[in-house]
Amino acid sequence: MSRExxxxxxxxxxxxxxxxxEEGGQPLEKSLDLFEEGSGLAxxxxxxxxxxxxxxxxxxxxxxxxxxxxxxx
Amino acid sequence: xxxxPVLLTVTQLNTYIRSRFEEDEALSCVFVRGEISNFTxxxxxxxxxxxxxxxxxxxxAVMFSRYASRLRFHPEDGxxxxxxxxxxxxxVSGQYQLYVEDMEPEGLGALSxxxxxxxxxxxxxxxxxxxxxxxIPRFPETIGVITSPxxxxxxxIFTILARRYxxxxxxxxxxxxxxxxxxxxxxxxxxxxNKLGCVDTIILGRGGGSAEDLWPFNEEPVVxxxxxxxxxxxxxxGHETDFTLCDFAADLRAPTPSAAAxxxxxxxAELLENLNNLRARMKNAVFSKLGKERQRLDGxxxxxxxxxxxxxxxxxRERIDRxxxxxxxxxxxxxxxxxxxxxRSAGKLDALSPLAVLKRGYALVYDRNGHAVSGVGKIREKDxxxxxxxxxxxxxxxxxxxENGWKPGKAGxxxxxxxxxx
Numbered sequence: 001m002s003r004e005x006x007x008x009x010x011x012x013x014x015x016x017x018x019x020x021x022e023e024g025g026q027p028l029e030k031s032l033d034l035f036e037e038g039s040g041l042a043x044x045x046x047x048x049x050x051x052x053x054x055x056x057x058x059x060x061x062x063x064x065x066x067x068x069x070x071x072x073x
Numbered sequence: 074x075x076x077x078p079v080l081l082t083v084t085q086l087n088t089y090i091r092s093r094f095e096e097d098e099a100l101s102c103v104f105v106r107g108e109i110s111n112f113t114x115x116x117x118x119x120x121x122x123x124x125x126x127x128x129x130x131x132x133x134a135v136m137f138s139r140y141a142s143r144l145r146f147h148p149e150d151g152x153x154x155x156x157x158x159x160x161x162x163x164x165v166s167g168q169y170q171l172y173v174e175d176m177e178p179e180g181l182g183a184l185s186x187x188x189x190x191x192x193x194x195x196x197x198x199x200x201x202x203x204x205x206x207x208x209i210p211r212f213p214e215t216i217g218v219i220t221s222p223x224x225x226x227x228x229x230i231f232t233i234l235a236r237r238y239x240x241x242x243x244x245x246x247x248x249x250x251x252x253x254x255x256x257x258x259x260x261x262x263x264x265x266x267n268k269l270g271c272v273d274t275i276i277l278g279r280g281g282g283s284a285e286d287l288w289p290f291n292e293e294p295v296v297x298x299x300x301x302x303x304x305x306x307x308x309x310x311g312h313e314t315d316f317t318l319c320d321f322a323a324d325l326r327a328p329t330p331s332a333a334a335x336x337x338x339x340x341x342a343e344l345l346e347n348l349n350n351l352r353a354r355m356k357n358a359v360f361s362k363l364g365k366e367r368q369r370l371d372g373x374x375x376x377x378x379x380x381x382x383x384x385x386x387x388x389x390r391e392r393i394d395r396x397x398x399x400x401x402x403x404x405x406x407x408x409x410x411x412x413x414x415x416x417r418s419a420g421k422l423d424a425l426s427p428l429a430v431l432k433r434g435y436a437l438v439y440d441r442n443g444h445a446v447s448g449v450g451k452i453r454e455k456d457x458x459x460x461x462x463x464x465x466x467x468x469x470x471x472x473x474x475x476e477n478g479w480k481p482g483k484a485g486x487x488x489x490x491x492x493x494x495x
Binding site: 006007008011014015017018021022024026028031032035038039042045046048049050052053054055056057058059062063 | 210211212214217231234235239240241242243244245246247262265266269271341344345348351352354355356358359361362363365366
């Protein structure tokens, strides 16, 4: 399974960024960088949530692949 | 055979008695209520031997293994039961007994008793312990669903998963959920889901049904398989009021299959709301940060130095003025001190000065080259000399010279008055 960014990791990082920004301890420059990163993550999460379509697979289909899912189609 | 006594063997007697019992329709199927005593579980044959008794009487009973194996509870001494069977005679001992074919705990259904018993047993083993419960992942990527391919449950689960969190892929393992074959299929399905390695959460369940229908979810191998699953299991069997042992063994119990689907995944609508919330908070934080920075900047520019460039010069001038004054006054003082010191030194110097001597009436004599002379030796008569006195000088011509002592001549004997003071 490729370790691309998951919704969970993106959401977690986004929350972390918001916390960092709200604490306000960052210099302005860094704050703007974080804001940019956060905006990207938010867009990613938004897209995931709105564009995802459910995929239902029979267990036998996955077992045919040696019991390991490739995590993709 | 009526008049003459017939001599019978014991076997003949017992066989006769047995046949009489067997002919009796009433004895071929009886329900007997009683309390179990002298219970023996023959571990090899599987036959159960016990007595049924009430306050006054007791009767021997046997339950052969082919019937005993269907029991869903373990009979124990003291247990009150209703037994169904036939009455027969055991020829070997001439003892009549109850051949039990089925047995129910009195008051309690067999299922509920079995449930209670298995529950007690597994509880003792710690299978239901809270510390065994695994956390259900908040954002599962793959959900395993084990249920019947027919019926409302599977449809409900898929629909809710699709609506709430379509990000999660669903792996479906259809199984029988009731009847004989159900338990082994469920156990197998749990094993396969675990083996896949990509399943984050398993939903195991079925829709509502009779206690009998739900029974597979109370069977020991199923309960053990649920407890043993490395992947967290949400169990959802029947309706809200139905409790199965799977529910106790599972990491999370859902009242219904629909509820299980809701517990398994986050809600997209909530996530979107949360996302918007996070976005807004992020913006606020950055804007407030910018605002603060601007304020800080404003604060800096509003300081007097930035507001009017003249002021600091004035302040600086004032400062310099003050310093200058201080410097001047200090210099003055220093100068005064120096002057005083100088005057003191000058006084001392004055005392030593030959000029001071002149004041006291002495005079200095210089030759014509301006060199002071301290004796008459180098001066000859007719030489021009200079006499310096306190208040002026005299140019004189030497009329007469006396060596080795002072012999004052007549004052007017010379052409000048020089000698007067010398």
